Structure formats: structure tokens, C-alpha cells
Amino acid sequence: MNRVVHFEIPAVKADRAVKFYETAFGWKIEKWAGPMDYWNITTGSDREPGINGAIMSVDGAIKQVVNTIGVEDLGKAAEKVVSTGGKRVSPDQTVPGIGYFAYFTDTEGNPFGLMQNAPNAK
Template sequence: MSRVIHFEIPAVKPERAVEFYKKAFGWKIEKWAGPMDYWNITTGGAKEPGIDGAIMSIDGAIKQVVNTIGVENLAAAAKKIIAAGGKRVSPDQAVPGIGYFAYFADTEGNPFGLMQNDPSAK
């Protein structure tokens, strides 16, 4: 079974959003060292229930909070989503050292991401 493993909060001004979430909830937020304007969020300790996420610059395509679902095989999961009536919103993307990712939308237009873990991704 696939589970929600991550969330993304879009922001026009990521630094402003970072300060808001730090002050409002005490979250630990650090800029990602990767190639995009992306801020990793730690919402609590490893033994506490919940998931971590990120704040991302709005790129025009996604303007809502997005949940990411972990899958074993991105291509196979994409086929199931399309067969169930969902739509692909982005092409597959390699996230170096983490895995492969793509955005989709459900039958109601709600966006979500899929992540296939693969530390060898480049």
C-alpha cells in the first residue's frame, strides 16, 4: 500500500513563508542544497507521528498544497493513475540522490506527487 510521505507548500515568497511556519509552529526549516529554490521542513521528532515536507517557489503549474505518495515503481503507478481517471501534470524528474518524482491530478483536479525512492538517481 502506498502512503503519503511528504507535503509541499507553494509560496510566491518562500523566505516569508519560511518565517511564518517557523514562528507559527516551531518547525525546523532549511534551504535545500539542490538545484531549485526548495526549503525542507522538519515538523517534529522522528518518533512522533506525522510527516515532513517543504516550501517551494511557485512555478506556475502547482498553486496548492501537494501531498506526495511513496511508490515502489513510478511508471507502474502512473499507469494505474491514468487507468483510474487521473491525469499526469508533469514529466518524470530525477531528484539527485533521492529518486524519481512526477506530479499528477486526481479525478477532481487535486494535485499530488509520486516519489520512487532511488538513491542512485542523477
């Protein structure tokens, strides 16, 4: 079974969103060192139930909170999503040191991501 493993909150002004979530919920938020404006969120201890996420700068099609689902094989999962009525909204992307990722929408137009864990991804 594939589980939600991450969430993304879009922001027009990321610094404003960072301040809000840090202050309102006590989340730890740090700018990612990667090639895009992205801030990793730690929502609590790994011993507690829940998931971590990120704040991302709004850059186009995705303007809603996005949940990311962990999958074993991005290609196979993408095929299944499309064959059951979902739509791909981004090409596959490599996240160095993390894995492979793509955005989709479900049959109702809700966005979500698929992430294949691959720590050696470059």
C-alpha cells in the first residue's frame, strides 16, 4: 500500500508563510540547499504520528496544498494513475539525493505528487 509521505504548501511570499507556520505551530522550517525556492518543514518528532513537508514558491499550475505519495516505481505508478483517469501535470524530476518525483491530478482535479525513493539519484 502506498502512503502519503510529504506535503507541500504553496506560497506567493515564502518568508511570510515561513513566519506564519513557525509562529502558529512551532514548526522548524529551513531553506533547502537545492536549486529551487523550497523550505523543508519538520512538524514534530519522528517518534510522533504525522509527516513532514515543505513550503514552495508558487510557480504555475500547482497553487494548492499537495500531498506526496511514496511509490516503489514512479514509472509504473504514473502509468496506473493515467490509466485510471488521472492526469500528469509535470515531467519526471530528479531530486538529487532523494529520488524521482512528478505531479499529477486525480479524477476530480486535485493535485498530488508521486515520489520514488532513490538516495543515489543525481
